[in-house]
Amino acid sequence: MSEKLLVRRAAVLGAGVMGAQIAAHLTNAGVDTVLFDLPAKEGDPNGIVNKAIANLAKLSPAPLADKALASRIVAANYDTGLELLEGCDLVIEAIAERMDWKQDLYRKIAPHVPSHAVLASNTSGLGINKLAEVLPEEMRHRFCGVHFFNPPRYMHLAELIPAKGTDPAILQGLEAFLVTTLGKGVVTAKDTPNFIGNRIGVFSMLAAMHHTEQFKLGFDTVDALTGPAIGRPKSATYRTADVVGLDTMAHVIKTMADTLPDDPWHKYFKAPKWLSGLVDKGALGAKTGAGFYTKKGKEIMVLDLKAQDYRPSGAELDPDVAALLKEKDPAKKFAALRASEHPQARFLWACFRDTFHYSAFHLKDIAETARDVDFAMRWGYGWSIGPFETWQAAGWKQVAEWIAEDIVSGEAMSNATLPDWVFDGREGVHGKDGSYSPGRDAMVPRSTNPVYARQRHPDALLGEKSSQGRTVFENDGVRMWADEGDDIAVVGFKTKMHTVSDQVLDGLQEAIRIAERDFRGLVIWQPREPFSAGADLSGALGLLKAGDIKGFDAMVANFQRTSQAIKYSLVPVIAAVRGLALGGGCEFQMHAARTVFGLESYVGLVEAGVGLLPAGGGLKEFAVRASEAVGPHGDVFSELKTVFETVAMAKVATSAMEAKSLRLARAEDVVVFNAFELLHVAKAQATALADGGYRPPLPARKVRVAGDVGIATFKMQLVNMLEGRFISEHDYEIATRIATVLCGGEVDRGAVVDEEWLLRLEREHFVALAQMPKTQERVAHMLKTGKPLRN
Missing domain, CATH: 3.90.226.10 (2-enoyl-CoA Hydratase; Chain A, domain 1)
Incomplete structure (x- = not known):
């Protein structure tokens, strides 16, 4: 029997954008929540947190399901409020992404965290085992990573990252809490940089940026190609970068370069010249009013690299490529993409190929099963279907052969070979017995955690069909x-x-x-x-x-x-x-x-x-x-x-x-x-x-x-x-x-x-x-x- 996690009161450490919004969502869910930050230098010691709580009402989309809930969040600071931790059942740390700061904070709070409470770090990619090293021995089995996607109220994905010493019963209890109380879709990730969602998601954006240059396409053309036309969100590639912030994007890319020195794609983990150029100029995207896009009056303008200036945005898909993308049969669609000489079609094939290649090569290191990767991309990045589902729907064996051909001919971004399991005669990675796990070399069924018995019609993967009675x-x-x-x-x-x-x-x-x-x-x-x-x-x-x-x-x-x-x-x-x-x-x-x-x-x-x-x-x-x-x-x-x-x-x-x-x-x-x-x-x-x-x-x-x-x-x-x-x-x-x-x-x-x-x-x-x-x-x-x- 798994241990039930009873959360009467929770604490969130860090009242930055993410921490405050996690506190807001816990409060939405009826969890009594304390939000901590540093003491203010003057005035009310809880001033920083009170300001963050007041700011929740101004954010769009709204983190609070009802503005009146803001008054329910309890403000505290690390100097005078640590005893408030003593009544908490769950503590989520969400301070800035710096290992030394996080570890210092853990040392400070450890004496106040009750012996039954779960401590989780909301980090988007720092090592969970490394973070755990500073915790007292008796706390380590109750520590893990939980990575919420931004904005936490709306994004379905939460990545759960166990440390070596995390008690499996604790993970199961926390998963049930995340699923039912907070409404999340949980995937379990291994303790590798950027975990699953950002590892594959940022790579797919880097691949799109690399091929933008290779095929000499405009930023707006790439967005027209990589949005709803292929089952991705309207913000596509460059609009997404503008929304995330180009400085943040550059930082994430640099983190990949620093933490993944042995990755066969390492040479691509650098911001393209034009991205660094925009950051240097202070054009950081939506938050500064200009990035890849800007607005002149009511007109949306896009950066034109040749002219080194903005021009009206209005790129259209080539009619032939648009018609090809409307093809209902994925196998025919991919065959047509691969055969086409049109730069837009070649761009798309290259992006799909390199993302499939990267996902298959790294699957064993980053996730337990292919299902976790596909759900991470659906729930965290808004893809209508994940990379493995897309590949399987298009004809596993044929697409695998094409990728292998492109690796040999030097067309692919990396010459790393595809893993052997890709060619073991399989028709795909999802089937009636579950999804493939390279670690176990077996098809693994969905989780048996009792919380999933509440999902009569779960989010279905390719090939899964829940009976409609x-x-x-x-x-x-x-x-x-x-x-x-x-x-x-x-x-x-x-x-x-x-x-x-x-x-x-x-x-x-x-x-x-x-x-x-x-x-x-x-x-x-x-x-x-x-x-x-x-x-x-x-x-x-x-x-x-x-x-x-x-x-x-x-x-x-x-x-x-x-x-x-x-x-x-x-x-x-x-x-x-x-x-x-x-x-x-x-x-x-x-x-x-x-x-x-x-x-x-x-x-x-x-x-x-x-x-x-x-x-x-x-x-x-x-x-x-x-x-x-x-x-x-x-x-x-x-x-x-x-x-x-x-x-x-x-x-x-x-x-x-x-x-x-x-x-x-x-x-x-x-x-x-x-x-x-x-x-x-x-x-x-x-x-x-x-x-x-x-x-x-x-x-x-x-x-x-x-x-x-x-x-x-x-x-x-x-x-x-x-x-x-x-x-x-x-x-x-x-x-x-x-x-x-x-x-x-x-x-x-x-x-x-x-x-x-x-x-x-x-x-x-x-x-x-x-x-x-x-x-x-x-x-x-x-x-x-x-x-x-x-x-």
């Missing part, structure tokens, strides 16, 4: 399925972006009927993000253009029927949300018995942005909740202020926690940090409610509303905004109608209405807005550009 019901909009012998069913949408079409509405109603008859609960869950981008606007616009107002009204009524079916289902319906849950997608989760949110859920009723108002029961639900919250004698209007602003301004929550403060989620809704655990938790919630003898709420027949006085109060705010030109006439029109529905229409303040009345109001105002030319312009603009129109 048996199909219970399916139409063109949804598929309902269940695991063999399970009494909780799951339903997902088949539409693009999981938008809500007529087939989705009809399918959901049917799924609920089947669940009531044959199951104990139903979970609405999508195998991939988003949860739902809302109603299918193009279908709606079609009905309006054809003048079919009756059909349009019927569609809205069907939407409302579906939301009500979710709310009043006789078995609990749980919404499992991650990614976008907008418009109708947000309304569905509002009607569920409970919602389980992934932390990174972006939730909002955004209809106002396209000139409409929420009419899938969302406004009705807010009015009902307000009435229930204040009881028979309270002030209903006070409960509506936040939601009116949320809806009228089409606000989108930037985390599940913010969704709660915007009232788009309920206090009792559950937040899960690891998106791969979402389905497990949602099914557990459904089971718990069913076991508790679930009954749906009774119909809301007596809803007290804010009435005409509430509407008038909201309109006063709107008139001020209109006169101050903060909103347009059409915005005023939409917001007034939102206020009218939220307040229950032009009835007396405190009047009692029922749900049907509120739903009818929603429908009437939605249909009225939909017929207005300005709304139709907004809808058409959104469909065409994906951006809201302010008219």
Whole structure:
């Protein structure tokens, strides 16, 4: 049985960018956290840390899931606060990357770290065994490296690096904590410089830089080639360098040169002349406003080496190369890349070849299995598939032969031979028995750590397929399925972006009927993000253009029927949300018995942005909740202020926690940090409610509303905004109608209405807005550009 790591309180040493953000994410996860740094030279001794905590609110993307959490972080310094370590179960050191500084700090804290606590160094490449040397003998078995990727809230990867003396039970406990509590994807790395992610990732960038010169391509052309066109992030190569900071990039390259003297690719571990030149000039990328790219007004400019100046950026892929990259069959694509004479295609083949070569050559030294390398590149660098998966998909044997030919002919960056295992007759490194480990010369299955039992659909590697259960019901909009012998069913949408079409509405109603008859609960869950981008606007616009107002009204009524079916289902319906849950997608989760949110859920009723108002029961639900919250004698209007602003301004929550403060989620809704655990938790919630003898709420027949006085109060705010030109006439029109529905229409303040009345109001105002030319312009603009129109 592995040792369970119980973390009630944690400490982070070092309040720099990384340390402060790690402390923020621990706090997001509900861990009581102390953040340490040096004492300030004057004033409050905790001044440095307090400044770092205040700065968290200014960073983008936001490290805190809710700004209010900043006040929960405890500030401390190494002179007066070390006794605070005595109550900690986990200590993460995240000071600057200097061996001597880190070791000095360990000597200082050792007497205060409790005998049960785990000490981890967040280093991106310093030797873990070397760091451990200064620790007292009794602490060494509880020490290891944990490398978070930046920014720690959003980057899925955490590398776990054991030292020689680390107790395996400690590692297993820490891995479980990282996976479930902090939501990370963990790979275990060996104690080698830069570990896995940065070793392969920085090499692939160096290879791209080397081949940029070799094939005489522009920096923007290389970015066009090495971004989404090959399944990599938009920032590609040179934009990434600008974001990271060119000085940081040069430092990382120098570290590789200093720490890897025997690497066969060592001669390439130096910053190209143009990179050093930019650093010398102080053009360090995004933080100084200029690097490989800069902005002139609104125009993005790119550095042109020949002209020694910036020119407008706008490099296009060669049409033939772009067509070649769209080829679905990886084997055909790679054959075409290798055969092409075009410099862009030759550049890409060279980059792939050298990264494959490097990854295979070093696999045994840096990682336990090929799976760890592929996941490190996916989770840490945002590649859609890792280097070994790419190679295997393209035809292992053929690509291996091509690499070998290029090594012999001197085309490859290094003449190091590929390891023997590459040519042992294999078809690849991933298979049904696991992934290849050169150290053990065997296929190694995924980790047996019990934490992974919570991942019903883990991130699948090439060739892995998790069963989607048996199909219970399916139409063109949804598929309902269940695991063999399970009494909780799951339903997902088949539409693009999981938008809500007529087939989705009809399918959901049917799924609920089947669940009531044959199951104990139903979970609405999508195998991939988003949860739902809302109603299918193009279908709606079609009905309006054809003048079919009756059909349009019927569609809205069907939407409302579906939301009500979710709310009043006789078995609990749980919404499992991650990614976008907008418009109708947000309304569905509002009607569920409970919602389980992934932390990174972006939730909002955004209809106002396209000139409409929420009419899938969302406004009705807010009015009902307000009435229930204040009881028979309270002030209903006070409960509506936040939601009116949320809806009228089409606000989108930037985390599940913010969704709660915007009232788009309920206090009792559950937040899960690891998106791969979402389905497990949602099914557990459904089971718990069913076991508790679930009954749906009774119909809301007596809803007290804010009435005409509430509407008038909201309109006063709107008139001020209109006169101050903060909103347009059409915005005023939409917001007034939102206020009218939220307040229950032009009835007396405190009047009692029922749900049907509120739903009818929603429908009437939605249909009225939909017929207005300005709304139709907004809808058409959104469909065409994906951006809201302010008219």
